[in-house]
Amino acid sequence: MNNLVNYAVSYAERGFYVIPTIGKKPLKKFAGLPAMTTDEIKKFWDKHPYANIALKTDRFFVVDIDRHADGADGVEEIRKTGHPEWFKNTLAQRTAHNGFQYFFKKPAGTKIAQNIAFLPGVDIKAHVNNYVVVAPSVVDDKPYQWISKTGVMREPDRGLLDLIKEKSKPATPQVNFTGSFGGKTQTTQLFEQIITGLGETGGRNNALTVFVGGLLRRNVDPQIAYNLALLANENTEHSLSEAEVERTVQSIITAELRRREEGGS
Template identity: 50%
Template sequence: MKNLVNYAVAYAEKGLSVLPMFDKQPLIKFADKPALTPDEVRKVWEKFPYAQIAIRTVNIFVIDIDTKEAHGHDGFRSIDEYAHKDLLIPTLEQETASGGRQMIYFKRSDMDMTQHIGWMPGVDVKAHVNNYFMIAPSERKGKQYKWLNHNPIVTPSKELIELISKKTISQSSYNHSNYKFSDEKTATSELFESIVNGLGETGGRNNALASFVGGLLFRNVEVKTAYELAKQANNNTPKSLPSNEFEKTFESMVKKEIRRRGGNK
């Protein structure tokens, strides 16, 4: 395995927020902290000489396109059939270790950018300041991230950002205030409502997600289905959890359910 310190320093010198990684897991605490300087990057790589590289989505974001083989949804087909594909202007792109594709864009300075996990089937938009993505020439499980072109990173149109930020469930004109059932909520009704209403305020999102996933698995919902429902709930949260936090919490609850059922994980 190669020492990637020179690549990491070069990224930092270009104004990107660099993270040292081991198998998609950061080796340092970074949430809400300033980006590492080039000198700090060198010191980190002295401690972790074989760390791989990730970039935080602070001033950039990525459109992450998955393969059906690796993730169950064909993101390439979703992009190909997208009605506004012309807005995906050429920019720097890389192939991921699992065969997916990532389009890297600068965030606009004149409007807010929100991430959208599950923007389309097999397509996520990673944009939270505490989210990140692995970058070439990093490796994972023996497979390398590779550049697909040498285009400069560009800034997309306002129209694309608005489309990305738009929630998949639009507001209805249906007047539901005429009907009201019992005020007593059951645990099951709260699960259903979380899909539409999201996971609540910033401070309790992880606990809300854990409770939501645990409730689904306890009721024998298949893991794949629970994952998709949890993604919808997170997507409908005003400030959704970064994908790395989402994945970590979801996996933790799956393992907890396995233990509850007598497994050994």
């Protein structure tokens, strides 16, 4: 395997948030943390010379198309849309397992939601704390390869955005449940709040603080607590900005670490 440090530095110099991985798994925590500098990248790859490269989907999103023999053929599903022009002239790569990934800029003022199984065999990777492995990384002894004729990442066509929006919130099945369960605990309420959201505008920050604090006190991993907070926020009618969620969660994590160091129970 080759040392990919020069590629990692090149990505960082182009403004991408670089994440070192082993296979597809991150080698360091990154959620809520600043991007590695070029010096930090060089030092990291000096210690981990065979690390792969992933890029955080903070300023772009990816249409991830799988074509596994034992599952749905994402290529065929994309073909069924009848709009090959949506995927032309933007940055694209072939994945290690013969799939394809198309990279698009996140349009200003438009929220692109993460959507696994957006279409059969097709995912939308867009969460601010998601990432994609990129060329020339190697997984299972197979390389990722850039295939686009241009290195430009363009904004998506309106038609693609409309389809993403249409598929982002599947219709809730109309099922009539009768009866209810009594004896709700604080843990029950935490689970429910992931779906019900953080409540009214005036109390969102306090609700977020209580929600994340409750998770941390139950020894939920801080990274997972942050991701759950983002989900709860997405399900809030008038949601907080991701920057505000990140800032609040980081403050709560710092306070919880201090409490534990001081011997709090």
